[in-house]
Amino acid sequence: MTDQAGACGPELLPHRGTARLLTEIVRWRRDFVEAIGEVSAAHPLASAEGAPSFLGLELGAQAAAALEALERSASTGDRAPTTGYLVRVHEATFLMPDLPIETPLYVTAQLEGAAPPLAIYRITIAVDGMEFVRARLSTYRST
Amino acid sequence: MSHGSLYFKVSESSRLFEGHFDGAPILPGVAHVALALSACASRAGRARTLTAVRDLRLKRPLRPGDEVEVVLTEDVDAVSVKFEIRRFGESVTVGRLQFDPAEETSRD
Numbered sequence: 001m002t003d004q005a006g007a008c009g010p011e012l013l014p015h016r017g018t019a020r021l022l023t024e025i026v027r028w029r030r031d032f033v034e035a036i037g038e039v040s041a042a043h044p045l046a047s048a049e050g051a052p053s054f055l056g057l058e059l060g061a062q063a064a065a066a067l068e069a070l071e072r073s074a075s076t077g078d079r080a081p082t083t084g085y086l087v088r089v090h091e092a093t094f095l096m097p098d099l100p101i102e103t104p105l106y107v108t109a110q111l112e113g114a115a116p117p118l119a120i121y122r123i124t125i126a127v128d129g130m131e132f133v134r135a136r137l138s139t140y141r142s143t
Numbered sequence: 144m145s146h147g148s149l150y151f152k153v154s155e156s157s158r159l160f161e162g163h164f165d166g167a168p169i170l171p172g173v174a175h176v177a178l179a180l181s182a183c184a185s186r187a188g189r190a191r192t193l194t195a196v197r198d199l200r201l202k203r204p205l206r207p208g209d210e211v212e213v214v215l216t217e218d219v220d221a222v223s224v225k226f227e228i229r230r231f232g233e234s235v236t237v238g239r240l241q242f243d244p245a246e247e248t249s250r251d
Contacts, residue, residue: 015163016165017161019159045173045174045177057172057196085201085204086171086173088200088201090198091196092195093195094194094196
């Protein structure tokens with residue numbers, strides 16, 4: 001496991017403002033990342049009840065993109081973020097209808113396979129040890 | 144099996160474009176799901192609790208001002224809805240939404 005915990009800064013993701021859900025990298029290795037995210041109360045999909053659980057797919061995609069940026073930075077020294085896109089959700093299960101807002105969301109992304117610029121990840125989102133979302137998704141990284 | 148189409152305009156001022164991405168705004172993929180859910184709620188006349196998404200394919204981006212058609216097709220099990228988002232007849236996104244079966248059957 002690579003010891004590079006820390007804030008998820010602009011060198012990892014191009015998302016800004018409320019669009020940026022990922023806040024902190026807990027740990028990562030070549031094919032796996034554990035991170036923390038949060039949905040701002042000001043997010044356009046948030047309400048007093050929370051945020052829809054499917055927003056966890058965006059958080060998972062951001063974790064996957066951050067992992068790719070960390071790996072690229074470690075291997076080439078390139079610290080500029082590239083834009084990635086969620087292109088497919090093979091399957092996603094929402095175990096709770098809403099994600100809490102302004103609350104740490106623990107996200108993991110496990111790389112299952114890649115044929116650049118496409119990659120497949122299995123992601124999970126949990127709150128206080130309780131799983132809220134699990135999914136398998138594909139991302140596309142622009143060059 | 145029933146069919147239905149609903150039409151939406153992606154507002155140029157939607158806050159979903161803020162920070163996604165600077166200088167090249169596109170609608171986040173999860174917002175395509177939100178569009179399909181809005182269409183499902185509109186057709187059902189009530190909100191429905193989403194429990195799963197299957198085989199969602201985001202084929203083309205949506206940008207500020209895009210006008211889209213959301214086509215819904217209910218599966219035979221009545222708790223799943225297939226959808227397609229089209230822009231000028233061109234397929235943008237397809238997928239299948241699955242709703243809480245307990246909630247759905249209690250309303251039959």
